[in-house]
Structures are given as structure tokens and as C-alpha cells.
Amino acid sequence: MEIAVKDGVKYLLHQYKDESELENLVKKHIEFIFGESSLFFEKSKIESKSGIGSIPDGFILSLPHKKWYILEIELSTHPLHDHIVSQLSRFRAAINNLHTRQELIDTFYDEITKDPNLEYKYKTISTKIGVNTDLHKLLTDIIRNEPEIVIIIDEKTNELEEVCTNLPFKSTVIKFKTYKRESSNVLVYVFDTLVHYTLDSTKEEPLLIREQGQTIEISLSGDETLDQILKVARLVLKQGKSFSEAVKIVAREKNIHESTVRDKCTRRIGLNTEQFQELLKDRARLTNFLIKKFPAGVQIIYEDLK
Template sequence: MANILISNKRYDLVDFDSEEEFEKVVIENSRHLFGKDSVYMDVKKRFGRNKSYNKGIPDGYLIDFTSKKQPQLYFVENELSTHDVYSHISEQVVRFSAVIKTSSNQIRIKLLEVIKSDKRLMQKIIEYLKNTPFSNVDELMNFLVDKRIKIAVVIDEATSDLNDSLDVFRDKPDVVTLKRYSHHNEIAYIYEPLREELQDFERKEKSTGKTEELEFDTVVCPAFEDGFKHAYVENNAWWPIRLSQKAREQLRYLAIYEKLPVAAVSNYAEIDRIEPYKDSGKFIVYLKNKKTVSAIELDKRKKGVAPQSPRFTTLSKLLKAKKISELWT
């Protein structure tokens, strides 16, 4: 069992007593789990045709406004890992997938009713609309439902069985994990968010105070010499890497940051395809048309610039950059 040390205090894992308790914590921390520009709707609505087996009641709904031009609607399922993966969680995802395909008009009507009946929720969404191409909530909902609705599963532990069961879906749901730890009355959480690619952009917004459209088509992955040679050079691939549905849709290139003593980016390639990697819940990225660029070197006097995990940028920045920091600005 893992423990956490914070300021010389040991925090121990504390299981959630019920799904209701877990869901409450998810709602309280929704902006951390799903992104600061997201709106979580805590409402239960049944969707699906009356005589059909394929009916479903998601635990909640999420509108992700990170992209002002292309907001995204999610069905959210909050689960504990103690629930049976195949008879419960996987079955729910199957039902949701069928509902999304067959009941778009019903989804549109019911979610509009939810939004318009809640003044606080309505006002929150109207604030976001000011920076979008949509003039009202009806236009927004038409866009969200006509676009492919995505599914997110929030769970306290992503087991290999869960990953295997979700890998069979063409549009594999995003998995968000949330664990709770305590030291006496102090609570801490460890979580993996919906979209890791947002963290760079949220840090940038915080430091500059500017809100920009989220744009990326390239992921930069840190590599030791042996890993770079084995995966990138010899196998034309990179693995394992955690990528959201949105990232898998947007990415076109993968670049390698070679760690010390090289400390530079000199290699990138086009992404050929992305596939699940074993039962890890992560992905393997297959590459083609590998190319080199003049070494983009690590800044000598800037902290927090070298990627310690995958970071996101654009190919245009990569082709122009002289220093690593220029990839993130």
C-alpha cells in the first residue's frame, strides 16, 4: 500500500465508503479533475428509447469549454473499483455508447431543460458563451449533441481488468482516477485528470494572465538514451503514453527530448496510428517519416523547462524554436 509524505507528515490511503461519497468528492474537485474551464452538471437523467434495452443514466454531464470554438460534451460515470468491471462498468459504457448513437434529440431536449431550470448553471454557461461562436444555449447544445459525445469514467483505481474492458471500444472512454489519503483530519488527493495536455496551457494562462485558444498538434516525450534507441530508432514507436480522447484526435507529430547529457530535441516524426498498450490504460504511438531538426537545446538558467513527462506544443513552434522554453510559450 502506498503512502504519501508531505512536510514530514505521513498520509495513509483511505478508501471511499460508498459510491455516493466518492461522487461527492468528484463534484467538489471537478475543476481539478476535468479542467478549470469545465462545467459539471450533477444530474441523473435516463436516456434511450422506451422499448430498447439500451437505456442509460449517467452520473453526470460535463461541458469542456477549453476550446472556445470546439467545446465538448461528456457523459460521466463515477465508479468504485470494487464494482464488477464486466457486468457493471463495461455494460454501462456499452449502454451510453448506444444512447449517444440513437437518442441525440432526447439528449438535447433533456439537457436544455436541466440548464434552463437552474439559474446558477445557466449563468455559468452564459459566461462561457461570451467567448464562443454560439449566441445562446440552444445553439451550443445543438453543436454539442451533433458532435460526437464522449464518455469519461472516474474511478478510485484503474485496474488491468478495467483497462482491458475499455480497450475494446473504438472510442475508448477517458479514465480519471482519484484516490484519497489522510493525516489525522487533513485530507489529500492523488488524481490523474481528464486531459493532461491542459496542464501546460493552464500554467501558461496563470503566468501570463491571457486566455488563448488551445492549440497543439505535437507531443514532446522525454527519453533516456536506451529508451530512445530501442523505441524510437529501432521500433519506430513510443510507449507507454497517457493520452486523452481529445489528444488522440488532435496529435499529428511526436518529438523526443533526449535527457542529459544531450538535453535537447533533435528528432520528430509523423504519427501513423495510436493503439492501446497492453493493459496499462496507456497507448503506444506508431511513427513514420522520421525527421531531424537543428538541436533545440535546454535553457541553462530556466527552471521547470525540461519536460519530465509528455508536454504539448505545435509543429510550427518546434520548427522555429532555438531553446526548449520556446516550445511552451
């Protein structure tokens, strides 16, 4: 059984109830997977307008690289060959027709120019990367290239490996997993990307998930200061430890000096020791104070201090 552990708290592997749950999560993280300079088109917006009978789960256009991707999102428990190979083979046959490929270009163009949010994003990306051609020509340049297939799935299987050998285009498989914090609704997502990210270990402490000998690093709160403060608060509020005892425990667990933990709980957030200890006596005040200081960590704060 795979688990993730952060500050002694377990995160258990979440089982998707159906494919639509996985699809919704993937769509929320499209930019993390394909990069900020990409445009995503959902199946529902392309299917009725392009005239192509067999449409994948979505399309992604990478403007800087002039590449386009066909997106397939699947659960490993489904019959993958029937779902993927047959559909993409029909799509391949459709876009071999130049008229059909032109319809696809026109559909992308209409979607961008008629959707204010998509148009704004396109203009922002164009300015950033220095696009010096009109939109329709850019789309034509991209779509005249062969697409690549990206299959996002909850688990890689032998059947999937066989499927990939029978696909009409170059393919990449991305495993997308979700871990749920024990006794709460906090979720953590672990997945491969087509983008290279770097992690500054001096600014945040990663959550380590060991899987098949590989260590995947992700951050829960994005701030080591908040992580240490919440650990101290949990020890005081839920285990009855004194502030000094809690500081010692956190320092020992993290193999750092006690002064480092104290600094996180005081100077880093504009308080002295007495003021922080007063906050520890009032859970609601402490919660509100931390949310103002760390708005990005609101969910973690609520879960830890409830």
C-alpha cells in the same frame, strides 16, 4: 504501502467506504478535472427527463472545445465489465436514434435555462470564450459529435484495461486517490486532469507523492509562508522548543537560511520578532491571527494548532 509526507507529517492512503463517497468527492472537483469552462450534469437530473433508459453517472460539456464527456465513477473492487461496458453499450444504442439524441439536447437546454446557477455559469463562460451563437444551436453542435468516456476510479486494474478495449467510444481513465493526514481529518486529493496546470514553485512548496516512479505535486496550504510558520509553531507549542531553536530546525529541514524562516514569521505577516513570540504564548490568539491572514488555510491552521 503508499504514503505522502509533508514537513515530517504522514498522509496515509484513504480507503473509500463505498462508491457514493468517491462520487461525492469527484463531483466536488469536477472543475479541476475538466476545466472551469465546463458544465456538469448529474445523472439524477438527466435520467428522468431525457427518456433514455441507461444513463451514466454524469455528463460534462466542454464549451470551448465543443466536446462532451460521459462520466463513469467506479471502485476497482466492483465488477467493472458489468457496470461499465453493458451500460455504455445500451447508452450507445440509445443515442444512435436521432430522436433520442435530440431529447438529450433538449434536456441539457432545459437544465441550463431553468437552473439559475447553471445558467449564470453558462453566460459567464460564453462571455469569456466569446460564444456568438444561441444556446440550443451550441448544444446541438456539441451533441452531434461523438462523446468521449471518462472513467474515474480509485485504482487501475487489468480488468479495467480489458474493459476499455470493449467500450463504444474513445475513453480516458483517471485515477482519483485521497490521502488522510495522520491523527486528523485533513484530506489531500491526488488525481489526473484533462487540463494543464502549472505550479509556481516560488510561491508554494509542493507536497510530493511518489507513485510508480512518478512524482505528483500538490499544495496543502497554497502558501509557503504559512507552512513555515506552522512548522515553527508546532515545534514551540508541542515540543517545547524556543523560537530560535524552532527557526534553526525548520531552516535545516528545508535547506534554507534561518533569516528566511524568521522573515516568514515576522515581516511577511506584519509583525516583529517580539510580537510573534508573544503570539506563541497564546494558542488561541495565534490561531485567530493566522486565520485572518490566511483564510484559505483555516482547516490546516486548526489541525496544526489544536
